[in-house]
Amino acid sequence: AKTAGRKTWRFFEPAMDARVKARRALEMDMRQALLDGQFEVYYQPCVGLEDNRITGCEALVRWHHPERGMISPAEFIPVAEETGLINELGEWVLDIACKEAMTWPGDFKLAVNVSPVQFKSGTLALKIAAALAASRLPPKRLELEITEAVLIRDDDAALAILHQLRAIGVRIALDDFGTGYSSLSYLQRFPFDKIKIDRCFVNDLSTQGGSSIVQAVVNIAAARNMMTLAEGVEKAEQRELLRTLGCTEMQGFLFSRPVPAAQILALLQAAPDK
């Protein structure tokens, strides 16, 4: 038995074990980070393609790790999802972002990412309602960004949750459109307020194939009264092409990177009235 045990152990060494350890360390660090206030919410403006005016901002979480410095959400969000910690982190982001949005001038929208784990938790609608009540943010100013992943497994359950959220009065955007197993058929099933076209299509815009995909999405969205936002716009030529294609909004480094709360407030205060 001892030999077998040792063999099993060696099977996991060293690569697997190192990865598991690293992940566990990250999970423990993340719990501590929530208690210590190491997370911060940054905001990136979304801009109308016709008038170049800011319509709202997307909340994007940042982690200032005391030893490792800034860690990308691409690294820690998946771990937070696997461990369930995304429920606490997501709730924290939602609460903070709703409160900060209340300090903005005018009625700029606030977009918040919702993980599929939060979506399936069964308490999402309650958490949303609580964040709105605590901040007094009008529901119509809040836009929840969900990904196609929530629609794949259990369509009926997902649709029921979407309708619950709709009943609260928040807006719903389909994020990263085109990267999953998505299909245009999802757009027929639920009336999203906005389709966020993934950055990879914006990158391919100069090719024939790339622009025809964007055109198809824009056409379907327009026919169903949905807005279309192109993600990751970095170049002026991309912006012009997107405008020509009839896309309604853009987001990307061309206009602004995600910035801390104080900076977004200054940017919004300087923005022309809508």
Ligand code: C2E
């Ligand atoms: P996402 O929701 O697709 O967010 C857009 C990402 O693209 C952000 O990365 C943003 O900084 C980046 N981006 C924006 N404009 C440009 C551009 O012009 N060029 C390039 N190359 N990138 C651009 P970020 O902030 O690193 O976030 C990565 C992902 O982490 C997000 O992708 C989202 O899936 C997730 N995430 C971030 N914050 C949260 C959160 O509070 N909750 C949840 N569940 N996920 C989050």
Ligand code: CA
């Ligand atoms: Ca997003």
Ligand code: CA
């Ligand atoms: Ca996205």
Ligand code: CA
């Ligand atoms: Ca993404």
